[in-house]
Amino acid sequence: MNKHQQNRLDQLGEYPFARLRKLLNGLKPNPELELIDAGAGEPRLPLPSFVQDTLLQHLDGFSKYPSTTGNDFLRQSIAEWLKRRFSLQHIDADTQVLSANGTREALFAAAHVLINPDSEIQPWVMMPNPMYQIYLGAAITAGGKPYLQPCTPETGFAPDIASITADVWRDTAFVYVCSPSNPTGWVADEAYYTQLLNLAEKYDFYVLADECYSEIYYADKPVGLLEVAQHMGNARYKRCLVMNSLSKRSALPGLRSGLIAGDADLIKKFSKLRSYTGPATPLPLQHVAAAAWDDEKHVQQHLKIYRDSLDAFFEVYGGQAPAGSFFVWLPVKDEEAFVQKAYAEQAIKLLPGSYLAAEDNRGLNAGTGYVRLALVDGPEKAATLAQRLKFII
Ligand SMILES: Cc1ncc(COP(=O)(O)O)c(C=O)c1O
Known part of the structure; x- marks a missing residue:
């Protein structure tokens, strides 16, 4: 890299999903369970008919x-x-x-x-x-x-x-x-x-x-x-x-x-x-x-699925649904260790909260002690996810 090419882009850290790949590198998801990917916030609903x-x-x-x-x-x-x-x-x-x-x-x-x-x-x-x-x-x-x-x-x-x-x-x-x-x-x-x-x-x-x-x-x-x-x-x-x-x-x-x-x-x-x-x-x-x-019809259909998923999750896990979005921001002790365990023991992909935050001028990362779950696979999987999470301590 020459001195002209060095620029502000070099100040940016790695994107959260690249960091997640590294964190899970070498680990295998529990082969006895079907993998649930709650890491990425990507809606996975049927294609609207139009x-x-x-x-x-x-x-x-x-x-x-x-x-x-x-x-x-x-x-x-x-x-x-x-x-x-x-x-x-x-x-x-x-x-x-x-x-x-x-x-x-x-x-x-x-x-x-x-x-x-x-x-x-x-x-x-x-x-x-x-x-x-x-x-x-x-x-x-x-x-x-x-x-x-x-x-x-x-x-x-x-x-x-x-x-x-x-x-x-x-x-x-x-x-x-x-x-x-x-x-x-x-x-x-x-x-x-x-x-x-x-x-x-x-x-x-x-x-x-x-x-x-x-x-x-x-x-x-x-x-x-x-x-x-x-x-x-x-x-x-x-x-x-x-x-x-x-x-x-x-x-x-x-x-x-x-x-x-x-x-x-x-x-x-x-x-x-x-x-x-x-x-x-x-x-x-x-x-x-x-x-x-x-x-608006398809939007209402999707909304029902997201709400049912939140209900299914919190009925099993306990707690309260967020006011908006399909994410659950879950407090845990050590978010990286939790994500590794969730993957290896329960075949669940999650995202460490600290990867979604930055260190402020007090040296605090506001995502430390949290994991993010995306409920994007419908109510049945949301309930399974909640059940499996309960086994991780
Ligand atoms: C808060 C927020 N804003 C914007 C986006 C970008 O979405 P898109 O580029 O698909 O419109 C996302 C995607 O995950 C998001 O979570």
Whole structure:
């Protein structure tokens, strides 16, 4: 590596699943049991029925270049979904909505829209700890300083905003919020988003809400950032960016399709970035995506399976279902040892919580002492998983 090639990418650690592979290397899952993979948060539900027909009808779209913003028909479907789901009076498909190739790339790219790497101070990028690791990688590579907000039992697993001082807020470029949260299952309520948007206005920063799990909840439908902005009289969604994904809502992670919506000024800049980086979704896949945003039936069917899975798990294991997402954030003594035992003795793949967090300035990793389980294989396997976990001490 020469001196010109060394860059901020070199500051990033290994991705959690690569670390998990190393942790389990050399171990064999108990051969007497069927392996249950609760490590990856990948929905494993049947393909919604409209996917095949829609794809076949639009195959000729592969012979055309798609738009990097998403073609009109897709942005229109997204805008209509946002209006229905979050009771928005208005959202403009041309100026306030973009399509994304899944939200992972968009969450990463957002930091390059929202940070000025040439500014005099290196700005803070707030994020929950534990977090979806993309936030960390994005903040660092775009030239920001990650500010880790501990999400622990003491904070009710909410990213703590009350203890942050005015000096820090003043030097903040933007805040990542993940609601419902991967991995803790915490859900932002109206008061939380209101407090954050008031701070954003006072200290001049942006709020980026990753709402990928908004359609997976146990009891109450999660509120959305745009909806709260509207309630506050901010009908143009100033300072707000929201991301959502068909990977979770429609169990279509392989489609690589999601949405970006909010403040027209930010969307304009994001659109410019996309015209240079070029992550366009192939047209036939955009048609499938539009059909998915237009349909709620399959989403309700999926929701029932996730709820039944949570019920099945907690009935056997004891405890309470998370407010949102299909994850269980389980306290254990030593998370790496627990994950190794779960694999070797009970043929279960889990993820150590510490791999989903980073060490903060007090030297604390907020994921230490936890494992993450994804209940993505239906109620029967969720119950089996709970039974097997009880044998691990
Ligand atoms: C919190 C969170 N955000 C975003 C994503 C990205 O999903 P996709 O790129 O499939 O839309 C994931 C995927 O696991 C996630 O857990």
